[in-house]
Amino acid sequence: MSERFGLASHVLRHWETEGLLSPSRTSSGHRLYSRTDLFRAAAIINAKRAALSLDDIRALLDGGTDGRQARLHHHRDVLARRIVEQQAALDLLDQVLACRHSDPADCPRFRALLAEQVGDGPPPATPATPEEH
Incomplete structure (x- = not known):
């Protein structure tokens, strides 16, 4: 085994x-x-x-069905949140890897991904143009 x-x-x-x-x-x-x-x-x-x-x-x-279901629903919710967080981290890394700016903080797309944390509200619905990338 x-x-x-x-x-x-x-x-x-x-x-x-x-x-x-x-x-x-x-x-x-x-x-x-x-x-x-x-x-x-x-x-x-x-x-x-x-x-x-x-x-x-x-x-x-x-475990019995009741205990199993409750634990698994809770853990599923925790895991779903982690996946969302990890996907956001992956998106951020992909953005930096694709960016042509010497400092990613100067990139409009990178800034859009971080806008909510900075306090600028949610990121824009449409991505920046390729020229801004």
């Missing part, structure tokens, strides 16, 4: 301690991961990528 997912074995043991995985054991005590365990591990990995805590992941995998 650790090789399949590129995880350290202590991570899998931790998930087991936390009750997220429960592999069967051989007579000598070695863990045997089932196909269900593989899917649970994949779900945990993807939930961690989405920044869910182990408690949230436990609720996702094992």
Whole structure:
């Protein structure tokens, strides 16, 4: 399992301690991961990528519908806000990379992206002309 997912074995043991995985054991005590365990591990990995805590992941995998839905709706809202913020950061970087000004602060398009933070109101609906870029 650790090789399949590129995880350290202590991570899998931790998930087991936390009750997220429960592999069967051989007579000598070695863990045997089932196909269900593989899917649970994949779900945990993807939930961690989405920044869910182990408690949230436990609720996702094992919690009742009410608790699961409430936690996931909350986390979805948080993640959606992060995506918007990250997209704005990406747009800003793309603008600087495309800008011909020696100082991006002199670029009208760059300024438009920052206008709301500066207090100039929302950015204009139409982008600056290519000559201003």
